[in-house]
Every structure is written in structure tokens, then in C-alpha cells.
Amino acid sequence: MAEPSLRHLGRLALPGAAIGAFAGPAALVLALVAGQPADWALATGVALGLPLALLGGGFGLLMAAGVISPGVFAPTALYWLAGFPLARLAHEALVGLLLVGRPVLPPDPAGFLAYQAIVSLGFAIGFSWLYERIAPGWLRRIRHGNPRAERLYQFYLRHAEAQWKARESRRQARAAARAASGKGAS
Amino acid sequence: MDASSSPSPEPASSTSPPTATATATASDERVWRAGRLEPMPIRELPKAPPSVHLLGPTVFLVALGVGMGESYMWPRLVLIFGPEIRWLFLIGVTLQAFVMLEMARYAMATGESIFFGAARVFKPLMWFFFGTAILVYIWPGHLSTGAAAFEQVTGIPWTVTACVGLILVGVLFSLAKVIYPLLESLLGLLIGLLVVSTSIVASMVGRWADVTSTLSGMFHFGYLPGEAMSATWFPVIVGAIAFAGPSGMQQMWYTLHLRDSGAGMGAHIPQIRGLRHAGEQEAMPSRGFMFDTDDPEEMKKWKGWRRWVTFDALLLFWGITMLVTVSFTVLAQTAVRVNPDVGDLIREGDREVALTAMADAFASAGTPVLHGVFLGFIALIGLNATLGLFDSFSRGQADMTYHFVPGAKRFSMSKLYAGFLWGVITFGILILNFGPADGPGAILDVLAFLSTFAMGAYCVVLLLVNNRMLPKPIRPGILQNVVIGFGAVFYLGMLIYSLVRFGVVI
Numbered sequence: 001m002a003e004p005s006l007r008h009l010g011r012l013a014l015p016g017a018a019i020g021a022f023a024g025p026a027a028l029v030l031a032l033v034a035g036q037p038a039d040w041a042l043a044t045g046v047a048l049g050l051p052l053a054l055l056g057g058g059f060g061l062l063m064a065a066g067v068i069s070p071g072v073f074a075p076t077a078l079y080w081l082a083g084f085p086l087a088r089l090a091h092e093a094l095v096g097l098l099l100v101g102r103p104v105l106p107p108d109p110a111g112f113l114a115y116q117a118i119v120s121l122g123f124a125i126g127f128s129w130l131y132e133r134i135a136p137g138w139l140r141r142i143r144h145g146n147p148r149a150e151r152l153y154q155f156y157l158r159h160a161e162a163q164w165k166a167r168e169s170r171r172q173a174r175a176a177a178r179a180a181s182g183k184g185a186s
Numbered sequence: 187m188d189a190s191s192s193p194s195p196e197p198a199s200s201t202s203p204p205t206a207t208a209t210a211t212a213s214d215e216r217v218w219r220a221g222r223l224e225p226m227p228i229r230e231l232p233k234a235p236p237s238v239h240l241l242g243p244t245v246f247l248v249a250l251g252v253g254m255g256e257s258y259m260w261p262r263l264v265l266i267f268g269p270e271i272r273w274l275f276l277i278g279v280t281l282q283a284f285v286m287l288e289m290a291r292y293a294m295a296t297g298e299s300i301f302f303g304a305a306r307v308f309k310p311l312m313w314f315f316f317g318t319a320i321l322v323y324i325w326p327g328h329l330s331t332g333a334a335a336f337e338q339v340t341g342i343p344w345t346v347t348a349c350v351g352l353i354l355v356g357v358l359f360s361l362a363k364v365i366y367p368l369l370e371s372l373l374g375l376l377i378g379l380l381v382v383s384t385s386i387v388a389s390m391v392g393r394w395a396d397v398t399s400t401l402s403g404m405f406h407f408g409y410l411p412g413e414a415m416s417a418t419w420f421p422v423i424v425g426a427i428a429f430a431g432p433s434g435m436q437q438m439w440y441t442l443h444l445r446d447s448g449a450g451m452g453a454h455i456p457q458i459r460g461l462r463h464a465g466e467q468e469a470m471p472s473r474g475f476m477f478d479t480d481d482p483e484e485m486k487k488w489k490g491w492r493r494w495v496t497f498d499a500l501l502l503f504w505g506i507t508m509l510v511t512v513s514f515t516v517l518a519q520t521a522v523r524v525n526p527d528v529g530d531l532i533r534e535g536d537r538e539v540a541l542t543a544m545a546d547a548f549a550s551a552g553t554p555v556l557h558g559v560f561l562g563f564i565a566l567i568g569l570n571a572t573l574g575l576f577d578s579f580s581r582g583q584a585d586m587t588y589h590f591v592p593g594a595k596r597f598s599m600s601k602l603y604a605g606f607l608w609g610v611i612t613f614g615i616l617i618l619n620f621g622p623a624d625g626p627g628a629i630l631d632v633l634a635f636l637s638t639f640a641m642g643a644y645c646v647v648l649l650l651v652n653n654r655m656l657p658k659p660i661r662p663g664i665l666q667n668v669v670i671g672f673g674a675v676f677y678l679g680m681l682i683y684s685l686v687r688f689g690v691v692i
Contacts (some may be wrong), residue, residue: 088389111395112394115394116389120385123389
């Protein structure tokens with residue numbers, strides 16, 4: 001298979017990156033509501049949104065490459081178990097860099113990372129939940145001329161078809177049963 | 187003769203053949219006879235969905251479960267007794283995970299709700315749950331607490347928010363073409379917000395030391411300080427254990443959601459539609475279905491469904507409940523670290539005072555955002571609870587009415603659902619404006635007692651239904667039976683002990 005172009009890779013990464021980036025505005029709003037100065041809030045939003053967007057994009061690329069299976073939660077949880085603490089560490093360092101001109105690390109980095117790893121489960125659940133709903137529609141738009149997107153899209157399509165067939169057969173079985181009972185009554 | 191119109195003259199399944207090869211009717215259709223109600227025709231079990239659909243109906247349960255227990259009751263107990271008290275939470279939430287798996291066993295094997303299963307064992311059991319649901323769940327207390335928190339954040343009077351919220355819930359559910367997808371998306375979004383926001387807040391304000399003490403507190407089995415064994419606190423602790431995860435009748439309603447989402451044999455049952463589309467409602471079968479448990483292929487599919495529900499249950503229910511509650515406890519410990527007097531404040535105050543005290547304590551921690559965030563969560567939880575509880579209540583009551591009240595079948599299930607929904611909304615609005623939202627003070631104890639009693643009772647019902655109404659190959663194992671049996675003794679025992687020793691219920 002030919003190596004995908006940068007444009008194709010960018011498109012494959014977009015849904016995950018968008019979900020990851022969403023954490024940025026969330027942190028920004030949180031900081032503003034907390035009464036933090038606007039520059040501090042902006043710095044924290046950018047510093048958290050950026051690494052999470054990169055990691056979210058990376059997730060999409062790994063899934064497109066077949067490394068992560070679509071819809072399975074365990075690899076997503078493992079990915080964020082490593083990724084979320086690193087993103088938070090980058091967040092702390094970047095905020096320091098943006099505000100005081102040098103990266104600032106938390107006082108107990110090991111404890112900090114361990115704590116963030118626990119919290120990563122929640123983020124992984126939210127991420128997985130959103131990704132499985134956003135990705136199929138997006139892949140449908142970008143699949144033409146993008147073999148990896150096409151392959152992934154076909155997976156979701158097969159699943160949707162199986163669900164649709166099951167629903168249709170139920171509907172037909174019920175219609176047949178109604179018709180039979182109608183005849184019996186007449 | 188059609189099997190579905192031929193009530194079984196045979197006694198309960200304990201005397202029936204042990205597997206679903208059960209018996210054949212005059213039309214040669216194979217059926218499974220369970221109890222004295224109509225036998226269940228044998229149909230094909232659909233395949234379990236691929237893992238893409240793993241995030242399924244448990245969303246509802248989580249929506250209902252991640253409520254006051256996680257956000258308020260347990261953090262409050264931790265503030266007073268220390269994190270060591272959380273071992274009781276671990277027991278409560280683990281017990282609920284087992285209950286959930288066993289509820290799903292019956293619902294997925296038959297496409298029937300657990301209420302129907304209870305009626306197959308002994309009809310008055312079902313009527314007990316019908317009456318309890320009305321007595322316990324018509325009071326809009328959960329919404330009023332959320333609306334009160336919303337008032338503190340926005341200044342909008344709580345009665346206005348609560349009434350608008352109630353009407354909004356009714357309109358949304360009545361207009362839905364098919365209720366389930368709407369509810370799934372809506373609650374999924376709200377829960378997603380709650381979980382992601384909690385993760386980010388906890389990630390930014392918590393500390394490793396808080397979480398280690400929270401987690402290690404869960405393994406201090408047997409820790410009960412003297413004060414916990416007092417008339418003031420023991421009933422509160424019993425209530426908090428019962429409210430760890432989905433409480434009251436929420437687990438029973440979960441079986442309706444499983445059925446309506448087409449899990450297992452629920453695939454053969456039509457979905458409930460909103461009132462606006464009630465005319466399109468397919469005929470609701472008068473009983474569920476069973477699959478051929480003698481067929482290895484069918485049993486393979488059954489194992490797939492059990493894996494699906496186990497993952498669903500453990501990941502979403504156990505995982506999220508633990509995450510949210512650990513996060514809130516971390517917040518509570520942050521509050522204590524900054525304001526050591528908060529424990530005394532909470533000891534003295536009632537619910538509202540305690541909520542404000544916790545919010546204030548968070549604010550005084552140097553992170554004023556926590557004041558708004560905490561109250562915002564309480565408001566969101568109130569809305570979530572209202573959406574989930576009103577929908578589930580209406581589904582459950584409509585299900586029992588449709589199948590067991592003579593003459594009710596001339597209305598469609600959707601119309602009955604709408605009737606109960608608007609009934610509870612109308613009552614809610616009247617109570618919010620003219621009466622006590624939590625119910626008349628004089629019967630509050632009775633309602634609390636009934637709610638916890640129902641939990642003990644459904645453990646007993648589960649044991650009876652799953653061990654007597656299902657074919658042998660798909661009955662629960664010894665471990666499941668022992669845990670559910672322990673649940674019955676635990677809930678009923680604590681309740682009765684509280685009543686006898688202290689003369690009070692929760």
C-alpha cells in the first residue's frame with residue numbers, strides 16, 4: 001500500500017485531535033470561572049489543549065494504521081493511561097514556560113504522574129465515547145482516495161449494516177405475524 | 187393454536203424440563219414454560235454486537251447512579267469519619283455490580299423486565315414493586331436539590347428552574363420518535379460532560395496523597411468508629427451504602443432499558459415510542475421469548491452477550507461510579523486540608539447547609555472555581571436524575587400496567603408511558619409549588635424504608651427468578667447466588683438492625 005500523504009494523515013487525525021483539543025477550552029473556562037487572570041487562563045487552555053490534541057490525533061493515526069482496533073475500549077484506556085499523565089506534565093511545564101519564562105515541574109513528579117494515570121480512565125471513557133460517534137461520519141466524507149480511511153469506514157459500515165439487517169428482519173417477522181393473525185381473525 | 191395465546195396449564199419451571207427444549211404446543215411451536223404465565227416461544231438469539239456498541243444501556247444506570255451518593259453522601263461521611271469509612275462504599279458498589287449482571291441475565295435471556303419475572307414467580311411481588319415505585323418516586327426531591335444548587339450559581343429561583351425542567355423533560359420525551367435513541371444521546375452527553383469535567387477538575391486540583399488515602403480507605407474492612415454506631419449516624423451510613431451506585435428500583439428499571447435497546451432476546455420486543463408517534467407503535471407481545479439452550483451455537487451467542495453486559499457493567503458502571511466518587515472524595519479532602527472545621531460544619535447542618543458548607547470549603551481552598559463547579563455538578567446531577575428517573579419510572583409502571591391490569595391493552599404501551607410521565611410531571615409541579623418536595627414529612631421515614639427494603643426484596647426476587655424461571659444452562663452459578671444472597675441479608679439486615687437498635691430507619 002502506498003504511503004498516505006500528509007494531507008490524508010492530517011484528515012485521519014482530525015477527529016481525535018478535535019476531541020483532545022476540546023480539553024483546552026474546558027480548562028480555559030474553568031480557569032476564568034475560578035477568577036484567574038485572562039493570560040493565565042489562556043496559557044492553561046493552550047498548554048493543556050495542545051498536547052491532548054496531538055495525542056488525540058496520534059490515536060486516530062494508530063487506529064487508521066490498524067494498531068488500535070475500532071470500538072475496543074481496552075487499548076484506548078491503555079493509550080490514555082500513558083498519554084494523559086504526559087499531557088498533564090507538559091501542561092504544567094508549558095504554563096510555567098508561558099508565564100514565567102521557564103518550565104515548571106510539579107514538586108513530586110512520580111506522585112503527580114501516578115495520580116494523573118488514575119484520572120486518565122475518566123478521560124479515556126469520554127474520549128472513546130465521543131470518538132466512536134464522530135469518527136464514522138467523518139471517515140465517510142474523507143474515504144475517497146484515502147485507503148486507510150476507506151478500510152476503517154468499511155468496518156463501521158459492516159457493523160451498521162449488520163445492525164440494520166437485524167432490525168429489518170425483526171420488523172418483517174412482526175409484519176408477517178400481524179398479517180397471519182389478521183387472516184386468522186377474518 | 188398460536189402458542190402466544192395459550193397460557194400454560196403446567197406449574198412453574200421447577201417441574202418443567204430443565205432446558206429450553208421444554209415443550210411443544212398444539213401448533214408444534216416450542217416454548218419455555220416459566221411460572222403460571224404465558225409460556226415463552228423459542229426464537230433465535232441475535233448475535234452480540236461488536237465491541238463498537240459496548241457503550242450501551244449502562245449509560246442510563248450510570249446516569250441514575252452517579253447521583254447524591256457519589257457527589258454528596260460519601261464525601262460527607264469521609265469528612266466526618268475519615269477515608270477509612272469507604273470500605274463500606276466498596277462493598278455497596280461491588281454488590282450493585284453483581285446485582286446488575288444478574289438483572290441483565292433474566293432480561294437478556296427472555297426480553298422481559300424483572301417485574302414480569304417477579305410476576306411469573308408470584309404476582310403480588312410485582313404489585314409490591316408497582317406500589318413502592320409510586321410511593322417513592324413521585325416526589326420531585328432530587329430535582330429540587332439540583333435546582334436549589336442552580337439558584338446558588340445563577341440566582342434564578344429554584345421553583346422556576348424545577349418547573350421548567352419538568353415540563354422540558356415531558357415535552358422532550360413526548361416528541362421523541364423513538365424514545366430510546368433520544369434518551370441515550372441526551373443522557374450520554376450529560377454523563378459525558380460530567381465524567382470529562384470531573385476528570386479535568388480532579389486532575390487539576392487533586393493530589394496523589396489524597397487518592398492513596400481514598401483508595402487505601404476502601405480496604406479498611408471492619409472500620410467503624412464509635413460515633414458511626416450512633417442513632418444519628420448509623421442510619422445515614424446504611425442509606426449511603428444503599429445509595430452507592432444505582433439505588434432503590436433503578437436496577438430493576440435497567441432491565442427495561444436492556445429490553446428496549448434490543449439486548450439479547452429484547453431484540454424481539456418493539457421499542458416504546460413517544461406520544462407524538464404512538465400510532466406507529468408495533469403490537470407489544472404479551473410475553474417474552476426464550477432461545478434454545480440446547481443448541482451449542484445459541485449458547486455461544488449467549489456467552490457473547492454475557493461478555494458484552496459484563497464489560498458494559500464493569501467498565502461503565504463500576505469504573506465511572508468509582509471515578510466520580512473518588513474524585514468527589516478527593517475534593518472533600520482538599521476542603522478539609524484547607525478548612526479543618528468543615529467536618530464540624532457538616533456534622534451540625536442539614537443537607538442544604540452541608541452542600542453550601544462543602545461548596546464554601548472548596549472555595550476557601552484557594553480555588554473559588556470549586557464553589558461553582560461543585561454546585562454546578564449538583565444541578566447537573568439533579569437534571570440527570572430527573573431525566574433518568576421519570577423516564578424509567580414511566581417505563582416500569584407502563585410495562586406492569588399494560589401486561590397485568592385488565593383492559594389496559596386497549597391503550598398502546600406508548601400512551602400508558604405518556605400517561606405515567608405526564609402524571610408524575612403534573613404531580614411534581616403541584617408539589618413544588620404547593621407542598622413539600624421530598625414528600626410529607628410524616629411519611630418520609632416510611633419512604634426511605636421502602637426504598638431500601640425494595641433493594642433487599644429485589645435480591646430475593648433475583649434469586650427466585652433466575653434460579654426457577656430460566657433454563658438450567660443459563661442459570662447463575664454458586665458465586666453469583668451467594669453474593670446476591672449476601673445482598674439480601676445485608677440490605678434487609680442493616681435496615682432491620684437500624685430499626686430495632688435505634689428505632690429509626692434511614
